[in-house]
Amino acid sequence: MKIIACYSNKGGVGKTATSVNLAHAYAGAGHKVLLCDLDPQGASSFYLRVKPSKKLTDARFFEDIARFTKSIRASDFDNLDVLPANMTFRDFDVFLSRMRNKRSRLKKALVSAGSDYEVIILDCPPNFSTLSENVFKAADQIVVPVIPTTLSERSFTQLVGFFAANKLPKKKLRAFFSMVQQRKNLHLETMAAMRNLYPKRFLYSTIPFAADIERMGQNRAPVGEYAPRSVSGSAYRRLYDELENGVVSKR
C-alpha cells in the first residue's frame, strides 16, 4: 500500500482538484483507492457529492475501528472510496502507520470489509501543523502543486526549507506546475527558473489553467468523467502516469 499526500502550504493552487483527479485516475487504472478528505472545508467530498459527516469530530475517532470503517463512503466510481472527515487529527500518524501494518486491527477490519486499499490519497489542508508533519513522515510521496508565480515560488522554498530543517527526506516531494498559462511570460520564466533551482523536485507533467478544471465545482465530478479528452483531462492522466509508472509523455 502506498500513501500519496496532496499538499501545499499555499491555498488555492489546485490541491483538491489534483487529489480528486489523481484518485480518479488511480481508480480508473484498477487500483483500490481511498481518498481521505482532511481539509476542513471538505472540498474533495463536495466534488464527489459525498456529504461531509458531522459526527466525526472527536480525536478518538481513529481508535474506534468500527466507526472509522463505517464512515467510509463509496464514490460513484469503481474502486474509489472517500473518507469524508473534516477535522485535524492529532493521532493521524498513528492511523497511517496502522493502515500500513498488515497485522493491525484497523487494517484487518478494512480487509474483512472488502476494502484492502492499495493507494491512499490525502487531501491535506494548506498549513504547517502537527497534521502536516505527520503526513510528511507517513506519506510515500507528497505531491505539491505549484503555480508558477512569485508567491508560490516563495511557499515552495519555505516547504523545502521546512524539510531540510526537520531532516525530512526531500525525495518524497514531487512538485508539479499547476494552473499553468503558456501564454504568460512570467509563468514560463518562473518555471524555467524553478526547474533550474530544484532540478530533482519537479515532475515533467504540468496541469494547465483551464475552464474544464474550474467546472469541477459545477459538475461535481472528476474532469476525467465529463471531459476525458480535453487538454486538462489528458494532463491529469499524464500526471498519474509519471507519478505511478515514471512514464513521461510529450504533449
Add this chain to the structure above:
Amino acid sequence: MVRVKSNFVIPGVFDEAGFAKVLKKRIPRLDAAEPQARFDILDSHDQSLRASGKALIQIDGTLILLHGPRAETQYCQGNGKFVKDLPDGPVKAGLMGFPKLRALMTVGAGRVERRAFAILDNLQKTQVRGTMKLMSSEQGQVTVLTVQHMRGYDRAYKAVCEKLTQIEARNGKAEPVFDGLFPDAIIYKAKPEICIGKQEPSIEVARDIIRTYLTVARQNEAGVIADIDTEFLHDYRVSMRRVRSVISLFKGVFSPEQTAAFKGEFSDLMAPTGSMRDLDVYLLEKDNYFNLIPPNLHHGARAMFAQFEKDRAQAFERLSRRFRTQAYDKQMKEVTELFADPSGMQPGPNADRPAYEYACSLIWKRYRKTCKLARSITPDTPDETVHKLRIDCKKLRYLMEFFALLFDRKAFKTIIKPLKRLQDNLGLFNDFSVQQDALLKMIELHSNTHGRTDAQLALSVGGLIAVLDQRQKAERDRVVANFKHFDSPDIRHLFRSLFHQKED
C-alpha cells in the same frame, strides 16, 4: 455486516413509476436498455437445480446462479457441459450438489432486456446501484433486480431492499423464475408416483404402471438422440425394464398368450439399446480403470478405450437412427395406445384380484423365495447362484416399489435400506463379472486368426481382469454378511406384518 448484493424476482414487468413514488426522497435513474439478448435456463433433465431452489441462467457468455437473494456470476458457457468441466469459479462452486452424470441443458429460453439503474440522493450522488433484467418467454415475464450495496450508504440500501421485498414474488427462492416464465412446463420425473387404490383390480394397476413408464421412456428419447448425457439412455432402459418386470412379475394378470406376446415385444424394443449402455458404462469408468492398473500398462488401456470410444460412436449412430425412424415411433405409439385402452387386454385368472391382496401375496412369495436362495449361499456355491440371487432381489425391490403407495411408508423405508445395501453389493459383484467377460470378448475380437493379439493390449486387459476378479471375490464375500443384515429378526417381522397378516 450488510449483505453486499441482493436479488429480487418480481413477477411480470417492473413498475418503475410506482417504485419511484414509494422511494420518496430518493430518485431512481434508469439507463437505456442494452440490446436484447437470448437467455437460457440451464438444468439437468430432471430439473434437480430447480428442486434445490436454484436457477441457472445463461446470458451470452455469462452464467448466473440465482438462489434466494443471493446470486453467483461467472463468465463461461454452461450449455451441454458437465459441472466438472466448467472452469473453477463461484458458479461451479455453487453447483456442488449437481448430479455428476448429468449435463447442463436448456430447459427453457427466451429474450432478456438488461438495464442498469441507480438510486440517487438530492445531490445526484449514487447511493444504490443495480441492474434490471426483464426476461420474457412465450408464456410469461419476470424481472430480476440485482441491487448492489455501496459503502457508507447502508440506510439507502436497506430502504430499497425493504421496498423491493414488498413487491417480490413470494413463493420461495428461485421458483418464481420458473413459475413466471414457464408456468406450463412439465417436470421430468424418472420415478413418478403412481396412484393406485387398495381395491383396484390388478390388471388396472399393471396398465397404470406400464403406461406411466412408457411415457417416462419416451421423454428420454430426444435426449438420447441429442446425446446430452448418458443418463437419458439409462433412464430409458430402467423405465422399459420396469415395464417388462410388470409383465413378468404380475403373474396371471394377462392371459398367457398375451404375456408371451408382450414379453417378446418389449424385449425387442429394448435389445438395441444394450450395447450402447455397456459402452457408456465402460467409458464412465475410464478413470477408475486406469487407477486399477500400474502406469506401465496404461498404453494398452489407452488403445482399449480408443476402441471403446469408436464402438460407442457406432452404437450411438445406430441407436439414434433407430429412435428417429417412423417405424420405431409407430411401434411405441401403438404399444402406448394398447395399454391406454382396457378393451385391448386379455385378462388372465388374477386380473380382477384387488391390488392390496395381490401385492401382499406377490411380495410375500418373492420374499420367501429370495430368502431361501440367500440362506443356501456358502463360500462354495457357484457364482451362478449369486447371480440368481441378484435377480431375485431386483424383482422383490421392483414389486415393493410398484405397490409402495399401498403400504406404510416408514416401514418400507426400514426394509428397503438393508435390501438396497445387499443389492448394491450384488450389483458390483455382477458388474465385475460382466466386465471381465466383456474384456475377454474384446480381446477375442481383436485377435488375428491364430488367436494372437497385440501384446500391449493383452497386458492391460490381463492386468484389469486380475484386479476385477479379486474385486468380484471381495464383493462375493460380502454377500453373506449383507444378507444377514437384511435377514434380521426385525426385518423378518416387518415383512410378515406387512405382507402376511391373514394367515396369522
